[in-house]
Amino acid sequence: MNYFSRVLLALLFFVSADNVVAQNDSVMRAHFINVGQGAAALLEFPCGVVMIDAGAQDDEYEAKLMDYLARFFKRRKDLNNTIDLVMVTHPHVDHNQALMQLAQTYRVDRYIDNGMRTGSGKANQKWLQDNAAGADILYENITFEKVTKNGSKKGLTDSIIDPINCPTGNPAIVMYSGQFINQPDDWSKTAFGNANNHSLVVKVTFGKSSLLFTGDLETEGIETLLGYYSGTKALDADVLLVGHHGAKNATTEDYLHTVTPNIAIISCGPWDYGKNEGSGFNTYSYGHPRISTLNMLGNYIPGRRSEAITVQAAEGARDFRPYTVDKKIYATPWDDHIVVRADLKGKYTVTTTD
Numbered sequence: 405m406n407y408f409s410r411v412l413l414a415l416l417f418f419v420s421a422d423n424v425v426a427q428n429d430s431v432m433r434a435h436f437i438n439v440g441q442g443a444a445a446l447l448e449f450p451c452g453v454v455m456i457d458a459g460a461q462d463d464e465y466e467a468k469l470m471d472y473l474a475r476f477f478k479r480r481k482d483l484n485n486t487i488d489l490v491m492v493t494h495p496h497v498d499h500n501q502a503l504m505q506l507a508q509t510y511r512v513d514r515y516i517d518n519g520m521r522t523g524s525g526k527a528n529q530k531w532l533q534d535n536a537a538g539a540d541i542l543y544e545n546i547t548f549e550k551v552t553k554n555g556s557k558k559g560l561t562d563s564i565i566d567p568i569n570c571p572t573g574n575p576a577i578v579m580y581s582g583q584f585i586n587q588p589d590d591w592s593k594t595a596f597g598n599a600n601n602h603s604l605v606v607k608v609t610f611g612k613s614s615l616l617f618t619g620d621l622e623t624e625g626i627e628t629l630l631g632y633y634s635g636t637k638a639l640d641a642d643v644l645l646v647g648h649h650g651a652k653n654a655t656t657e658d659y660l661h662t663v664t665p666n667i668a669i670i671s672c673g674p675w676d677y678g679k680n681e682g683s684g685f686n687t688y689s690y691g692h693p694r695i696s697t698l699n700m701l702g703n704y705i706p707g708r709r710s711e712a713i714t715v716q717a718a719e720g721a722r723d724f725r726p727y728t729v730d731k732k733i734y735a736t737p738w739d740d741h742i743v744v745r746a747d748l749k750g751k752y753t754v755t756t757t758d
């Protein structure tokens with residue numbers, strides 16, 4: 405073999421080893437895309453793709469998200485620039501900033517949200533709700549009451565919630581919560597008025613692999629779900645997208661005891677985003693992620709990262725300190741894009757861009 409053939413062969417190997425699921429692979433990949441202070445996850449299956457949230461910190465991160473998707477669809481030409489389903493957990497702009505651009509750039513077949521028409525992301529949410537029918541997009545809104553109809557504890561699924569049906573690996577996508585139409589007895593008026601508590605809660609099961617997404621659900625929402633699904637495996641998952649960007653009000657001991665995650669992912673901005681501004685809607689002012697949350701996750705997650713890293717984490721709002729992470733806790737500000745490969749046997753491999 406001459407030099408050029410060897411280079412070509414090496415190149416081919418490199419391309420095939422890239423982060424992409426081939427059509428006949430029995431694996432899925434969850435791409436937690438670095439969108440700064442926001443959330444956007446792309447679930448890649450052998451024959452289709454689902455997005456959970458399409459947020460971004462700002463225009464710059466929205467462009468990065470679109471760039472990631474462009475590169476993704478270039479690798480997966482078989483998907484024909486089509487997203488089978490986009491879900492937006494709740495109508496805040498850090499979860500749906502890119503929604504309009506997404507729907508204008510790619511073919512979106514289905515769209516799910518919690519039905520609300522208020523909140524910082526209401527413009528994009530209302531736009532898609534109102535234009536879905538004309539654009540031939542199937543739309544469904546999810547409420548807690550609908551998911552738990554007749555006292556069901558099995559969650560809700562249908563052909564919009566779970567449109568993926570690949571012969572080599574067929575995920576089960578199930579909804580466990582959405583907008584609360586009725587105020588639960590033990591919620592304050594403030595908790596009920598907070599869109600975070602009306603986040604979609606979605607679990608994706610792929611063979612023995614499982615991933616849980618709870619949007620920005622806060623303590624009140626978590627307590628209600630823990631009570632309702634008590635004694636079931638509804639909230640049990642291996643891969644957890646940590647709620648509310650790793651904030652102090654979205655992770656509890658009881659919750660982690662129920663979920664028993666092996667891998668935690670945090671989607672938030674760089675720690676110093678907003679450091680030189682006054683208080684505002686930024687990572688520095690929020691204090692994401694909190695050291696208290698990282699400590700709790702560290703106690704429940706058994707496995708370690710390949711290498712411990714020292715990062716900046718928050719003791720409180722606008723109070724960051726060095727913190728060493730050695731367990732399998734990954735976060736977009738430290739790891740950039742995070743890709744979790746999962747197979748049908750429940751085996752996971754995490755790769756990060758950094």
Ligand SMILES: [Zn+2]
Pocket residue numbers: 442496498499620648649
């Ligand atoms: Zn958020």
